[in-house]
Amino acid sequence: xxxxxxxxxHLRVEFPTRHGVLTAVDxxxxxxxxxxxxxxxxxxxxxxxxxxxxxxxxxxPPGRIAGGEIHLEGQxxxxxxxxxxxxVRGRRIGSVFQDPLTSLNPLYTIGQQLTExxxxxxxxxxxxxxxxAVELLQEVGIAAPEQxxxxxxxxxxxxxxQRVVIALALCANPRLIVADEPTTALDVSIQxxxxxxxxxxxxxxxxxxxxxxxxxxxxxxxxxxxxxxxxGRIIEIGxxxxxxxxxxxxxxxxxxxxxxxxxxxxxxxVQIDGAMPRLDAIPAGCAFNPRCPxxxxxxxxxxPPLIHVGAMGVACWLYDSSIDTKPNLPSFEPVxxxxxxxxxxxxxxxxxxxxxxxxxxxxxxxxxxxxNRRIDxxxxxxxxxxxxxxxxxxxxxxxxxxxxxxxxxxxxxxxxVGLSRLNGGTIAFDGANFATLKSRADWAPLRRRMQMIFQxxxxxxxxRWRAADIIAEPIRLYGLAKDEALQRRVDELLVxxxxxxxxxxxxxxxxxxxxxxxxxxxxxxxxxxxFLICDEPTSALAISTQAQxxxxxxxxxxxxxxxxxxxxxxxxxxxxxxxxxxxxxxxxIVEMAPTATLFSRPQHPYTRMLLDAVPDxxxxxxxxxxxxxxxPNPLAPPSGCAxxxxxxxxxxxxxxxVPMLKTVPSGSDAACHAVEEGR
Amino acid sequence: xxxxxxxxxxxxxxRACNSELAYRFRHSSTAIVAALVCLVCIVGTxxxxxxxxxxxxxxxxxxxxxxxxPPFWLQDGKSSYPLGTDNQGRDIxxxxxxxxxxxxxVGVGSVFFSLVLGVILGLLAGYAGGKTDAFIMRVADVxxxxxxxxxxxxIDGIARLLIPKxxxxxxALYVLILAIGFSGWVQYARTVRGSTMVEKRKEYVQAxxxxxxxxxxxxxxxxxxNVIGPVFIIATLHIGTAVIxxxxxxxxxxxxxxxxxxxGMLIRNGNDFLFSGEWWIVVFPGLMLVTMVLSINVLGNxxxxxxxxxxxx
Numbered sequence: 008x009x010x011x012x013x014x015x016x017h018l019r020v021e022f023p024t025r026h027g028v029l030t031a032v033d034x035x036x037x038x039x040x041x042x043x044x045x046x047x048x049x050x051x052x053x054x055x056x057x058x059x060x061x062x063x064x065x066x067x068p069p070g071r072i073a074g075g076e077i078h079l080e081g082q083x084x085x086x087x088x089x090x091x092x093x094x095v096r097g098r099r100i101g102s103v104f105q106d107p108l109t110s111l112n113p114l115y116t117i118g119q120q121l122t123e124x125x126x127x128x129x130x131x132x133x134x135x136x137x138x139x140a141v142e143l144l145q146e147v148g149i150a151a152p153e154q155x156x157x158x159x160x161x162x163x164x165x166x167x168x169q170r171v172v173i174a175l176a177l178c179a180n181p182r183l184i185v186a187d188e189p190t191t192a193l194d195v196s197i198q199x200x201x202x203x204x205x206x207x208x209x210x211x212x213x214x215x216x217x218x219x220x221x222x223x224x225x226x227x228x229x230x231x232x233x234x235x236x237x238x239g240r241i242i243e244i245g246x247x248x249x250x251x252x253x254x255x256x257x258x259x260x261x262x263x264x265x266x267x268x269x270x271x272x273x274x275x276x277v278q279i280d281g282a283m284p285r286l287d288a289i290p291a292g293c294a295f296n297p298r299c300p301x302x303x304x305x306x307x308x309x310x311p312p313l314i315h316v317g318a319m320g321v322a323c324w325l326y327d328s329s330i331d332t333k334p335n336l337p338s339f340e341p342v343x344x345x346x347x348x349x350x351x352x353x354x355x356x357x358x359x360x361x362x363x364x365x366x367x368x369x370x371x372x373x374x375x376x377x378x379n380r381r382i383d384x385x386x387x388x389x390x391x392x393x394x395x396x397x398x399x400x401x402x403x404x405x406x407x408x409x410x411x412x413x414x415x416x417x418x419x420x421x422x423x424v425g426l427s428r429l430n431g432g433t434i435a436f437d438g439a440n441f442a443t444l445k446s447r448a449d450w451a452p453l454r455r456r457m458q459m460i461f462q463x464x465x466x467x468x469x470x471r472w473r474a475a476d477i478i479a480e481p482i483r484l485y486g487l488a489k490d491e492a493l494q495r496r497v498d499e500l501l502v503x504x505x506x507x508x509x510x511x512x513x514x515x516x517x518x519x520x521x522x523x524x525x526x527x528x529x530x531x532x533x534x535x536x537x538f539l540i541c542d543e544p545t546s547a548l549a550i551s552t553q554a555q556x557x558x559x560x561x562x563x564x565x566x567x568x569x570x571x572x573x574x575x576x577x578x579x580x581x582x583x584x585x586x587x588x589x590x591x592x593x594x595x596i597v598e599m600a601p602t603a604t605l606f607s608r609p610q611h612p613y614t615r616m617l618l619d620a621v622p623d624x625x626x627x628x629x630x631x632x633x634x635x636x637x638x639p640n641p642l643a644p645p646s647g648c649a650x651x652x653x654x655x656x657x658x659x660x661x662x663x664x665v666p667m668l669k670t671v672p673s674g675s676d677a678a679c680h681a682v683e684e685g686r
Numbered sequence: 687x688x689x690x691x692x693x694x695x696x697x698x699x700x701r702a703c704n705s706e707l708a709y710r711f712r713h714s715s716t717a718i719v720a721a722l723v724c725l726v727c728i729v730g731t732x733x734x735x736x737x738x739x740x741x742x743x744x745x746x747x748x749x750x751x752x753x754x755x756p757p758f759w760l761q762d763g764k765s766s767y768p769l770g771t772d773n774q775g776r777d778i779x780x781x782x783x784x785x786x787x788x789x790x791x792v793g794v795g796s797v798f799f800s801l802v803l804g805v806i807l808g809l810l811a812g813y814a815g816g817k818t819d820a821f822i823m824r825v826a827d828v829x830x831x832x833x834x835x836x837x838x839x840x841i842d843g844i845a846r847l848l849i850p851k852x853x854x855x856x857x858a859l860y861v862l863i864l865a866i867g868f869s870g871w872v873q874y875a876r877t878v879r880g881s882t883m884v885e886k887r888k889e890y891v892q893a894x895x896x897x898x899x900x901x902x903x904x905x906x907x908x909x910x911x912n913v914i915g916p917v918f919i920i921a922t923l924h925i926g927t928a929v930i931x932x933x934x935x936x937x938x939x940x941x942x943x944x945x946x947x948x949x950g951m952l953i954r955n956g957n958d959f960l961f962s963g964e965w966w967i968v969v970f971p972g973l974m975l976v977t978m979v980l981s982i983n984v985l986g987n988x989x990x991x992x993x994x995x996x997x998x999x
Binding site for chain 2: 424450458466
């Protein structure tokens with residue numbers, strides 16, 4: 008591309024360590040045309056962020072550019088002295104990072120931060136700079152920018168802060184913005200707003216964007232072209248639409264099939280076995296060859312160059328026309344619901360639910376200490392984390408609790424396993440009311456039947472224990488097996504969770520994220536429970552690993568007749584796993600329905616908004632419904648229906664009267680006056 | 687089972703030798719020198735009965751004719767008393783070896799005592815929280831308001847009142863350990879409490895809770911191994927302080943009994959001769975004290991830096 012804005016050729020980033028030099032980015036070349044949005048996707052550790060940091064000259068030592076060239080508008084920028092690079096950054100390349108909390112200096116007002124940047128790069132007078140800053144705030148969608156100009160970052164919500172960061176990146180009219188996971192730390196509804204802002208502004212300003220993310224949905228919506236990275240290399244690059252509709256590289260094909268879809272019922276996701284190699288153990292030849300079902304001799308010995316197939320560049324020997332005999336392309340198609348015979352729903356006993364929650368309430372005391380309250384004359388402050396939640400779980404079913412952060416879904420889980428104290432209502436497990444369980448001894452029989460899988464695979468395993476000891480802990484405690492039998496049982500559990508018995512000797516840090524989550528699963532199964540609570544079990548995992556864990560959970564449910572309570576903010580995963588879904592908003596269930604009904608005929612305006620907000624692979628080039636507002640402060644929830652300030656259908660009744668869950672004609676239960684009245 | 691234990695021990699040593707820490711150690715000359723000096727001091731004091739040319743506290747072997755001899759390289763010096771003698775004819779070199787032995791014993795013993803006390807109280811405060819936490823930490827705050835040496839003096843004084851005179855000789859050393867130990871538990875408790883509060887929120891602790899483990903089991907088997915690391919660093923640094931505290935107390939005359947003089951006691955004795963020209967009686971024990979404490983502190987500081995992943999290398 009002769010008039011490319013950014014030209015990266017044969018970029019190589021290395022990390023010297025005492026075990027030798029690790030190559031984190033290896034021979035990466037791509038161009039970005041003026042005004043173009045290039046998405047860079049890959050699992051964590053694929054080198055996508057490092058590539059972005061290399062472009063803006065912010066590689067953290069000891070990382071260094073060891074080879075290749077980076078040209079911006081024809082000028083070579085990878086060798087610029089620090090002083091000159093500072094002028095390139097901000098003036099010609101803007102950057103947006105993942106965490107809006109740390110990208111702004113908490114000690115300066117956002118106005119100061121904006122005007123400073125404008126003055127440094129554009130040399131405007133103080134007054135002009137202020138005018139420009141206010142304009143920018145307006146552009147990124149901050150209401151009443153004049154007033155908010157003098158506020159500090161902590162007075163802004165996460166979504167608003169990210170808007171300010173975008174304004175900062177744009178303020179010197181750069182030709183290129185490097186955005187590293189700009190929406191990852193945000194809630195779904197906020198994420199949609201930020202994507203919309205980014206999309207509109209870059210169009211209006213004709214700014215090119217290098218968008219780094221692990222979320223194919225975000226890419227589908229905003230990017231013109233995509234580069235897929237794997238183990239430090241670009242393995243496929245091309246137009247977004249083509250990449251999504253007909254991926255060429257086996258890895259991309261598998262990746263596309265392993266993303267749960269919100270639009271479609273999938274019975275089984277594609278699973279690429281294994282994990283991305285660590286930097287110190289990248290295999291010879293094609294880095295993907297150990298996981299590729301179609302790998303042949305050449306893949307193991309020689310690294311494939313980018314081969315042009317139509318508009319795409321694919322680094323895969325399967326597309327090399329000079330090789331005569333080569334295996335067929337692997338088939339990576341998820342099993343779709345319409346392709347299989349629908350099985351009869353198993354007879355679930357409704358009369359005797361396994362778990363029943365009735366009007367469950369949990370309040371957290373967040374007030375300041377006693378003395379401070381006396382001095383400031385402030386009352387106690389309570390957050391109603393869970394405010395009257397009722398549902399019942401049938402044996403063998405999977406129920407999902409969905410909602411954005413702070414809606415109380417995790418608190419419900421903590422209440423069920425006894426990590427938080429109940430402030431009202433009753434919880435009964437298999438007929439045993441928790442209120443009647445006083446001592447540890449009373450709890451003991453329940454403990455064994457109820458286990459939990461946590462979100463963070465790094466924090467959920469004791470770093471000082473071997474995997475075998477972690478899994479053996481419940482077995483020892485319940486006295487289920489001893490000595491040899493214990494060893495056999497641990498090995499068996501490891502195998503069930505998709506690990507090998509030899510992995511028992513390892514410590515948690517020796518596992519990858521997905522493997523760690525498998526150890527967690529094995530531990531949860533060790534006591535032979537019949538009920539598992541899964542609190543966002545895959546949200547910290549890479550996409551291909553996520554599919555492995557989700558499939559594993561499906562298999563285990565079948566084999567061990569498990570009942571799941573699945574907690575997630577990801578609606579696509581919920582559609583894949585759950586039989587029933589309850590949507591929570593500010594401590595209450597606003598809609599509860601069988602999965603198929605919820606996704607085909609959502610009732611509550613909040614559910615509809617959530618479904619609209621999810622970035623999806625199918626969204627290529629399409630516009631989306633704008634999503635209004637943010638989650639209110641849980642300390643001062645709105646009166647009446649908590650959703651009314653964001654609801655397009657709200658009227659006077661919604662502001663005063665709290666709606667109750669009622670069964671509506673579609674078969675769902677919804678707590679909404681508008682739905683009830685047919686507004 | 688024995689085989690697996692053996693393999694676990696060998697694999698532990700293998701990992702220890704290949705760890706980041708070992709690597710940094712091999713590449714830091716400061717650490718190596720400090721460790722060597724430490725090692726020489728410790729081996730010297732442990733083997734004092736075999737290394738010392740004389741037994742300085744055996745009155746029968748003392749000869750007043752040999753009193754106040756200067757070090758061997760000076761005029762009148764004797765090679766059998768390499769660092770000279772004191773007013774009773776005791777060999778300074780041997781006295782230092784035996785004295786350092788007592789100093790180190792008191793130092794290590796008191797640090798061990800405050801470590802155990804502080805870690806247990808800190809774990810309890812951090813894990814239980816609420817009123818237990820408030821109580822333990824307020825006691826710690828009050829104690830912090832007094833200088834450590836004052837606390838040690840107080841405990842030592844009370845103990846002397848309570849213990850019958852004839853038993854004092856034997857257990858004076860242990861009273862001293864207790865007194866110094868009591869004055870130092872606070873910083874262990876604070877450190878452990880802080881990291882316990884962090885670990886407590888982690889999901890592996892919650893998982894153990896959900897399984898139904900007893901809180902004490904969770905505290906000692908799950909939380910303790912994850913909070914103990916920084917404690918050892920503090921302890922290393924603390925040994926130096928404890929040795930100094932012991933020397934101070936002995937210098938003030940309320941520490942070890944005169945029959946078993948520590949370094950502090952030797953310095954106190956030597957002090958009287960400083961102005962009459964017999965400098966060696968005070969300077970050599972003082973040098974030994976400085977060398978020992980300095981090497982321990984340098985090693986402890988290096989450990990703190992070396993174990994800090996943010997130190998960058």
